[in-house]
Amino acid sequence: MAKNPRTKEGKISRQAILIIILLFLLTVISNADKAIIGFASVPLMEELGLNAEQWGIIGSAFFFLYSIFAIIGGTLADRFGAKIVIAGMAIVWATVQFSTLFVSSFTFLLITRIILGAGEGPSYSLAMTAATKYLPKEKLGIGLTLVSVGGPLGVAMSAPILISLITQFGWRSAFLATCIVGLIWVVFWLMIAENDRKEAIAKYKANRQQGQQTAVSKFGPVLRSKNFILIAICGFATYWSFTIGLNWLPNYLENVRQLSAETLSIVAALPWIMITISQITFSTVSDRLFKKTKSIVKGRVFVLGPVMLAGAVSYFIGTLLNANMLVIAFLSLGLTFGCITLVLGPTILSSMVSKEHIGKVQGWFMAFTSLGGIVGPYITGLLIERSATQAAGFHMAFQLCGIILLICGGLVWLFVRPNKDENIQSNVA
Template identity: 30%
Template sequence: MKTRLRWGVVLLLYLATSINYMDRAVLGIAGPQMMEDLSLTTVQFGLLGSAFFWTYTLMQIPVGPIVDKFGAKVTYAIAIVWWSLCTIATAGGRSLGLLLGIRAMMGIGESPAFPTNTRVIKDWLPSKERGIANGIFTMGIATGAGLSTPLLAWIIGSWGWHMAFILTGAVGLIWVPIWLYYYKNNPADSKMNEAELQHIQEGKIEQTVVSESKVKWYELLKIKNVWCCMYGLFSQNYLLYMMLTWLPTYLVMERDMSLLKAGFNAVIPWVVASIGAICGGLISDRLVKRGWRPIAARRTVMSIGMLFCLAIIPAGFVSNVGLALALISLSIGGMMFANSGTWAILTDIAPEGTVGTLAGLQNFIGNIAGWIAPIMTGFIVGYFKSFVGGLVIAGIITGIAFLVYTFLLKENEKTVTINENNEVVSP
């Protein structure tokens, strides 16, 4: 009987991702109080929401090779200590300039998270289990961004926005020693038995073995599917970061809710998102087990998820609050349904030793959306006094991703090879 230590690792990734997004989301929940306390306009607050992504995005290309070279154990530990301290430091920000600097530093700390998650899944899970594993850790986005919202809204209402940043930052520091004790870069060095190790090794797709540091990131751009994946994540992140920054404030400003009531109602879309993440992972794995090629299985899930994202467009026009919230929930749920496949598919298309680099490259393009979505939405709200335009733009961007996944992401799994000059030879 085989051990199940790999699922303990997946649980740690889920917790890390939950902490990651809780530390990001607290800004959006604190938004109304911070804008009042610091006399910030909607455009300035949108700029503050965008600042995190200036550095986070730029770090994605260099951080991927760092993960591949130094391994996940040390990289993740340093990253979480870094971003947790920056979260705590946000409580001391009393000016827009200082807060922009702190958020930019926080972006550097969080930059290794998803490349590291993807590398860990690659090393610890067989291909047929990567969909659900990615679904579990991406469910942490919904947990951190939404399920913690009522608690954080209550903390802000009771003790102010400063205390919310201090407490959320402290949570990450608790996770680090558990990770350092439990995780091993090589599964063979853990306490798993031979049966589990064999299960992992036998379930990996055969790929060309290359040195981890030889293939340059720009060589991966020769793989056509990489471009589809990069735009797909960009579209998902546009919707995600718009909601992450503005959802509680949208409910307060556009739907006339109190902050505490908005906090409780903001949970609903993220509950649906959690279900979407798990279902997307389960379905793609089930398809693989039934004989589908992994890329075809992930692509199907990603296309269906992005189709549901279009529900964000009518959400901007309905007058009934419950219906608007239901449509927003369907949209975010679809995004998370697709997101589980977005990360799992990288382990199937990346040449051996480059999955961290490829994840960083995808995350670089994907998180350019973080530069754009918060501040563009803030500008639209400030100019038009309404969120409708922002929701429509998000719907158009995600709708294009549905077309990209459906018609351009190829199902055939021709092997990507590396020539003698360590260059990718595109199929």
């Protein structure tokens, strides 16, 4: 297979760097859009009269259509090119954020979250797919990480700004701000991104001429493989943890730990900064190990599994301590280590299929992964609502999250092993 013309001698080209920056900003905006609901949870719950169980439903609603549209988005990108699909997706986000200004009931808020989830469903997989096309395989781990860290950095950077807006001007001002930023990004994306529509259509027609059944027969076994299923389960655990961090952690810090708005605006950014640092660190370590060993197992899997287990242990320790700073530190570590699948999951999967199927496999991965986002926030709300105290409910929810990370991380560590075909694919330039 020919080398990617946008890369040279294993280095990331200038054109690729520009695209990576745009995709980084895309994930920043996407995750700020997700996180805003957590920052606004207290005033929103008070204004709409929502209890913890209802808020759990709101948190889960974001992912009701997320899985379906993650698959649809990946397929559309393979069919029509990533540029136009990503632009349309970002326009949906901005429109929904604007419509949230007029929310006045639980039902209205629920609908906006469902539509926003549908619009954001393909975001991560499309960003990973677009970035993969511009990166040499030797730089895949760190390259995808540079896009992925826009997620935690988006939350970290937006936290003090959005919390300040909510405190000074009300929660609606924060939604308006994210709408405006999203629209500005779309303009720059349409101006700068390379039009890949003709290339995607040409590949699609070529695949049809070769026979759709052949393409399906090559892609279908990947979805049914033990490796894909285990990595998807690991992603499920990651998103369970990730969405608890987005939807419930700010509420826990404010209501249970009694942090002031000023302190919260600083502390709320901590886990997301830690996630950024850890993802860069572990992906760099993974790339070096992969380059040295030429092994997906030693270079990728043996990093992913242990880090997930470290996240599980951190969650448990965080629920056993009393001092605020220690609790915050360990819960932040649990969230931090639990998010490693968002980087190494797509990296491992990119070695399993040919390039024309990368969009689809990443879409399916995010579809399964996002199921954790449906279940996690609701179960957390249920535990909080039905426990003797809010603190007891939160601690039980964090411990349950730790158990899930422990089981899923352990399964991946022990049993993900590429078969012969995948080993061959991982060595294809």
